[in-house]
Structure formats: structure tokens, C-alpha cells
Amino acid sequence: MAPALKVFxxxxxxxVARVLVCLEEVGAEYELVDIDFAARExxxxxHLKRNPFGQIPAFQDGDLLLFESRAIGKYILxxxxxSDADLLREGDLxxxxxxxxxxxxxxxxYNPALSPVVYECVIYPxxxxxxxxxxxxxxxxxxxxxxxxxxxxxxxxxxxxxGDFASFxxxxxxxxxxxxxxxPHAPLFDEYPHVKAWWERLMARPAIKKLAARMAxxx
Amino acid sequence: MAPALKVFxxxxxxxVARVLVCLEEVGAEYELVDIDFAARExxxxxHLKRNPFGQIPAFQDGDLLLFESRAIGKYILxxxxxSDADLLREGDLxxxxxxxxxxxxxxxxYNPALSPVVYECVIYPxxxxxxxxxxxxxxxxxxxxxxxxxxxxxxxxxxxxxGDFASFxxxxxxxxxxxxxxxPHAPLFDEYPHVKAWWERLMARPAIKKLAARMAxxx
Numbered sequence: 001m002a003p004a005l006k007v008f009x010x011x012x013x014x015x016v017a018r019v020l021v022c023l024e025e026v027g028a029e030y031e032l033v034d035i036d037f038a039a040r041e042x043x044x045x046x047h048l049k050r051n052p053f054g055q056i057p058a059f060q061d062g063d064l065l066l067f068e069s070r071a072i073g074k075y076i077l078x079x080x081x082x083s084d085a086d087l088l089r090e091g092d093l094x095x096x097x098x099x100x101x102x103x104x105x106x107x108x109x110y111n112p113a114l115s116p117v118v119y120e121c122v123i124y125p126x127x128x129x130x131x132x133x134x135x136x137x138x139x140x141x142x143x144x145x146x147x148x149x150x151x152x153x154x155x156x157x158x159x160x161x162x163g164d165f166a167s168f169x170x171x172x173x174x175x176x177x178x179x180x181x182x183x184p185h186a187p188l189f190d191e192y193p194h195v196k197a198w199w200e201r202l203m204a205r206p207a208i209k210k211l212a213a214r215m216a217x218x219x
Numbered sequence: 220m221a222p223a224l225k226v227f228x229x230x231x232x233x234x235v236a237r238v239l240v241c242l243e244e245v246g247a248e249y250e251l252v253d254i255d256f257a258a259r260e261x262x263x264x265x266h267l268k269r270n271p272f273g274q275i276p277a278f279q280d281g282d283l284l285l286f287e288s289r290a291i292g293k294y295i296l297x298x299x300x301x302s303d304a305d306l307l308r309e310g311d312l313x314x315x316x317x318x319x320x321x322x323x324x325x326x327x328x329y330n331p332a333l334s335p336v337v338y339e340c341v342i343y344p345x346x347x348x349x350x351x352x353x354x355x356x357x358x359x360x361x362x363x364x365x366x367x368x369x370x371x372x373x374x375x376x377x378x379x380x381x382g383d384f385a386s387f388x389x390x391x392x393x394x395x396x397x398x399x400x401x402x403p404h405a406p407l408f409d410e411y412p413h414v415k416a417w418w419e420r421l422m423a424r425p426a427i428k429k430l431a432a433r434m435a436x437x438x
Contacts (some may be wrong), residue, residue: 035335042282052369052372053328053366053369054326058280064316065314066316066317066320067320068319068320068323068324068327069321070319070323071316071323072316073317074315074319075312075316075319076314077310078309078315079312089367090297091297092295092308093294094283096294096297097283097285097290097291097294097295098285100289100290100294101285101286101287101290103290104287104289104290105272105287107326107327108287108326150272153271155346180238190301193280213301
């Protein structure tokens with residue numbers, strides 16, 4: 001029997017990987033359904049029912065259709081929560097709040113600074129064959145340095161972003177940072193030793209290792 | 220006795236208002252502590268302890284310090300949840316997922332399209348006295364139209380974004396849309412009758428009415 005859970009979009013997409021890492025962390029079975037961008041399948045009526053913005057990922061669990069990668073990730077982590085895999089910590093007000101704070105930091109501070117470097121150095125050259133816009137990269141690295149100082153101070157206080165426990169907040173940093181580490185700017189992380197050690201712990205998680213191997217296609 | 224909850228930042232700030240609307244919805248008592256931007260108080264050591272990015276809002280509940288407005292809002296809605304005020308619906312997997320989906324849509328689709336119009340037409344002229352950059356406004360309105368089509372289709376299906384119940388996802392649309400309605404582009408919403416009716420229902424909520432009166436300062 002095919003797994004009930006379906007994820008639509010390729011594993012090498014950062015926002016699809018955001019969902020897959022949650023599925024791998026909880027050990028849920030799922031089917032990955034490719035979307036043919038060359039045929040503009042993401043704008044087809046079938047896909048627009050799943051994701052009205054015509055984007056990836058989309059997600060199906062029986063009759064339930066979801067989109068927006070962070071929302072899908074939370075659904076998965078809630079549904080398959082165990083005492084060993086409680087990555088949202090919603091049973092504890094303060095812990096859940098810290099998971100939310102650092103999830104928002106990833107979305108609104110870290111990713112807007114780091115992802116343009118990934119687009120310019122990895123994604124656009126791979127997909128469109130366009131050269132890197134160095135001005136965009138330089139401005140982004142400047143912002144990223146300021147952000148990494150905040151991460152460094154936080155990871156000096158606690159082993160993971162939300163506290164001394166791995167959480168959804170850490171996982172969300174994986175997909176774009178993974179590709180960042182394939183750019184010439186990866187050594188920037190050496191300047192932030194607590195961030196670097198945290199990243200290495202993240203990369204050692206079995207779920208992340210498995211995803212990283214599948215994403216290596218783009219390198 | 221002073222209330223235990225403190226919000227740092229002025230009520231007229233959209234991201235502060237995001238927090239205040241949650242406090243007003245659950246009827247929690249709180250103290251609003253102003254931050255003196257002219258004196259760069261947001262970059263002071265005291266404020267950086269609350270918000271390491273030196274931004275507003277910040278939030279204090281006893282020993283717990285939080286930042287990032289959407290994370291603070293969720294903490295408040297979880298802590299003061301009642302059967303009458305359950306705006307996250309975390310007790311129901313599918314409902315909670317739809318709240319998350321439309322909360323993410325606000326953060327990653329709606330707000331990036333609508334907020335530049337608010338900055339260009341309301342906030343920058345008020346704060347810096349700078350003229351409106353019409354190119355930015357035009358490009359944003361183009362994106363906003365596409366987004367409002369998705370909202371319109373959704374609000375044709377259900378009374379509110381996450382389903383037939385008001386939620387955190389709806390509330391998050393309030394602060395920027397409130398200022399958008401003070402721009403010359405407000406009539407755009409008339410083209411989307413379900414969105415317009417939903418907005419009018421939102422504006423009729425007592426918590427929103429109260430906040431709207433406090434934010435009117437900027438108009």
C-alpha cells in the first residue's frame with residue numbers, strides 16, 4: 001500500500017526539504033511526488049488545488065491538503081510527536097515560545113540574509129545559468145554577519161536555539177544553510193565557533209544526513 | 220499592582236499592534252512601555268537583552284523575555300486560551316494546520332506585497348518626510364492583486380481564513396491592512412467582495428476596534 005502522506009516537489013528544493021526533514025525526524029512514511037516545472041505543472045489546476053499560489057511544496061494527508069512549508073512541518077511534528085521526537089514542545093508554554101521565537105528568527109532575520117547568497121551562488125547559476133550578482137552577495141553577507149552574532153550569543157547560552165533541546169527552530173535552518181556551505185562563503189561560519197559547532201551537531205542528525213545526501217544533486 | 224505582562228514599543232507600530240491585538244482578544248492586562256527611538260533606546264543594552272536584534276516589539280512575562288511579534292502573539296493566545304478565545308486551535312490537528320497555513324500566507328505572501336505600499340504611502344512620509352516611490356507601489360499592488368485573488372477564493376469557501384472560525388491567521392492581517400486602508404489604494408479591496416466583507420467583520424471585533432482607535436495617531 002502506498003503511504004498516506006504525499007509531498008509534492010523535488011527533494012533538492014529548499015522549501016520541500018524543510019518538510020522532508022520533519023518527516024524523516026519523526027520516521028513517518030511518505031511518498032515524494034515530483035512536479036514537472038519544465039511543463040509548468042506547478043500552475044496546473046490539480047496543483048493549484050493543493051497550493052493556490054502555484055508553488056512548492058504541497059502536502060496531502062488523506063483529505064487534508066496543506067501548503068507553506070513551515071505550516072506543513074508543524075503539522076507533521078504535531079501529528080507524529082513522541083516523547084523522543086517532540087520538536088515543537090507545545091506541552092510547555094515557555095519552551096514552545098522559544099521554539100516559536102527562533103523559528104521566526106529563521107524566517108524573518110536569518111533566511112532573508114543568507115538565502116540571497118544561496119540564490120546568487122548556487123540556485124540561479126544551476127537553474128538559469130546566470131552569473132552571480134556580487135553586489136547582492138556582499139550586501140547579504142553584511143546582514144548575515146550581524147545575524148550570526150546574535151546566533152553566536154544565543155548558542156553560547158544553550159546547545160540549541162530554543163534551549164538545551166533540538167527543535168523545529170534548528171531544523172528550519174538546515175536547507176538553505178546546507179547550500180550556503182557549498183558556496184565560497186562557507187568559511188564565514190568559522191568566525192562563529194558556537195554556530196559552527198551547532199551546525200555540525202545538526203548535520204550529524206540521522207534525518208539531516210539522509211536529506212543532505214539527497215540534496216547533494218545540486219552541488 | 221502593575222500588570223505582569225509588559226510590551227515594549229509604541230502601539231502605532233504594526234508589529235507591536237500584532238501583539239496588542241492578541242492581548243486585547245484574550246482580555247489580558249498589560250503594560251505598554253514606550254521605547255524612545257529618537258534616543259536610540261532600541262539599541263540600548265537593556266533593550267538588547269529583550270530583543271537581541273534591537274527591534275520592537277519585545278515582551279516580558281515575569282522572567283520570560285520574548286521577541287518576534289508572531290511568536291509573542293502565539294504565547295499569549297496559548298497562555299490565555301479559553302473555550303471562547305481559542306485562536307490557535309491547537310487541540311485539533313487539521314484546524315491548527317489551517318491556522319498555521321494562513322498565518323504563513325500572511326507572513327510570506329500577503330505582507331510582502333501589501334506592506335511596501337504602507338511604507339511608501341504612510342510610514343516613510345510620516346517618519347522621514349520622504350515622497351512615495353511610485354514604482355515600488357505599482358509593483359507591490361501588482362503582487363497584491365494576485366494574492367488577493369487567492370484570499371478571495373478562500374473566503375468564498377469559509378468565513379475566515381483558517382475555516383469558519385476567527386483565528387490568529389486573521390488577526391495577523393490587521394495592522395498593515397489597517398494602514399493600507401488609509402492609502403489612496405484602499406478601493407482595491409472593493410474588487411474582492413469576500414475579502415472586503417471579511418475585513419469589515421475583522422474591524423468589527425471589539426479588540427480590533429480598540430486597537431484601531433489607538434493606531435489612528437499615524438493617520
